[in-house]
Amino acid sequence: MPSTAADTRLPPALLLLGPTASGKTACALALAQELPLEIVSVDSALVYRDMDIGTAKPTAGELASCPHHLIDIVSPEHAYSAARFRADAIRLMAGITARGRIPLLAGGTMLYFKALRDGLSDLPPADAGLRRTIDEDAAARGWPALHAELAALDPAAAARLEPTDAQRIQRALEIVRVTGRPLADGYAQKEDDALPCRLLPIALAPSDRGVLHERIARRFDAMLAAGLIDELRRLRAAYRLAPGLPSMRCVGYRQAWEFLDGDIDHDTLRFKGIAATRQLAKRQLTWQRQFRETWPDLVELDCLRADLPAAVRDSALRLLAA
Helix, strand or coil: CCCCHHHCCCCEEEEEECCCCCCHHHHHHHHHCCCCEEEEEECCCCCECCCCCCCCCCCHHHHHHCCEECCCCECCCCCCCHHHHHHHHHHHHHHHHHCCCEEEEEECCHHHHHHHHHCCECCCCCCHHHHHHHHHHHHHHCHHHHHHHHHHHCHHHHHCCCCCCHHHHHHHHHHHHHHCCCHHHHCCECCCCCCCCEEEEEEEECCCHHHHHHHHHHHHHHHHHHCHHHHHHHHHHHCCCCCCCCHHHCCCHHHHHHHHCCCCCHHHHHHHHHHHHHHHHHHHHHHHHHHHHHCCCCEEEECCCCCHHHHHHHHHHHHHHC
């Protein structure tokens, strides 16, 4: 839950969240020059090894300038979950504070921030064998047929999902088959590991979304120029990948995969990649609006202001001194 007076005895952890292309990396690195920080990435794409260009991963020099965590820790063949992030983040925060330093959790995966703040629902972990069975069933009968099966087992869950929403239908069927209970029954809050720090959140948001959209377009063009397509070629040669894997559903890689398969041309790749990144930013800002309404401690700054790194520093110092 959000920070309260009861946890003021805990050591602090700074949070820096914002949409893609809002300047989080530059602000985090600038803040690390001012304070004894270690950066914990809150990004569901940066966890994957060898996915550097399309994730805007910090450079080797940037990574060397300050200790970083939760970057390059998972093969792109595997999944990484909010539950694993929360456990990793709790462990890392405890270790960083034990070293007399301040954790800075920076990124744009808002589900991870919510999981960290609010904990996780008591749902079963993914079952790889069952998922393969469901996927094989879907390949034979189609996802609408599995949606109909879900409607018989868990009508409330099925009513919230489109008949073609493969990922969510798969997870809902998996849960009801494993537990024998509807999905909603699993959302009793767990008494999970307590946070070792009090959370001090700073959020970045644009005063003009049009300017953010221009930044997104320039950044995606830079990724293409830097070799995003060749990077995906290397990934497909080095790993056993499929377009449905979480790593390959990341914005940019999903569109580059379509291009390499010959399904779209280069202009369409660029158009779809920029559009998908804008949609990602829109979802991230929706999350932030919800945080703003439920997280009284949250400080929000205009990510387009010229003095943003200094403003982030000043806000961090005020939060730490409070």
